[in-house]
Amino acid sequence: GVPAKVLEVGTGSGYQCAVLAKLVPQVYTVERIEELLRQARRRFRQLGLAAVRSRYDDGKLGWSEEAPFDAIILTAAGDTIPAALLAQLRPDGVLVAPVGSPGQQVLIRLRGDGEGGFTREELGPASFVPLLSGIG
Numbered sequence: 001g002v003p004a005k006v007l008e009v010g011t012g013s014g015y016q017c018a019v020l021a022k023l024v025p026q027v028y029t030v031e032r033i034e035e036l037l038r039q040a041r042r043r044f045r046q047l048g049l050a051a052v053r054s055r056y057d058d059g060k061l062g063w064s065e066e067a068p069f070d071a072i073i074l075t076a077a078g079d080t081i082p083a084a085l086l087a088q089l090r091p092d093g094v095l096v097a098p099v100g101s102p103g104q105q106v107l108i109r110l111r112g113d114g115e116g117g118f119t120r121e122e123l124g125p126a127s128f129v130p131l132l133s134g135i136g
Helices: 015-023 033-049 084-087
Strands: 005-009 026-031 052-056 069-074 089-099 107-112 118-126
Touching: 005 015, 015 026, 015 033, 015 052, 026 033, 033 052, 084 089, 089 118
Parallel strands: 005 026, 005 069, 026 052, 069 089
Antiparallel strands: 089 107, 107 118
16 A cells, blocks of 8 residues: 655655655655755745655654654665664565665665565666765
C-alpha cells in the first residue's frame, strides 16, 4: 500500500515534497541550507500543504523524534546510506537513495524484511548532488 509517513532528506526547492504531500498523509523534510528551506516553506504555505513538516538540520541525522518512517527518500548521493536513516525506517519500510561518487552513482531501493535485514535493488544509474554533513 501507500506509505503513510515519509521522510525526505534534502528539501531543495520543495517540488518533490509538494508532490509527496499530495500522495501521502504525512511528509517530513530536512534541509541543511537555510535559505533553500525558507523558500520551500513559503511555497508550502502558498500551496496550502498542511501535511508537510520541515526542519533545518543535517539530513544525515534524519528526524529521530518522528521515527519510524514507512519510507525515506534521499535527494543527494553518498558513498553509503547513513546508519541513522536506516535506524529510522520501519522494519518493513522502503528507502530510496542514490549511492556512489559523482559519475558512478546508482539509484538503489532497500526494502526492510521485517526482521532487521534489507533487500537491495539497483534501479539504474543516477546523477545527484553530494550528500553533505552539517548545516549551513
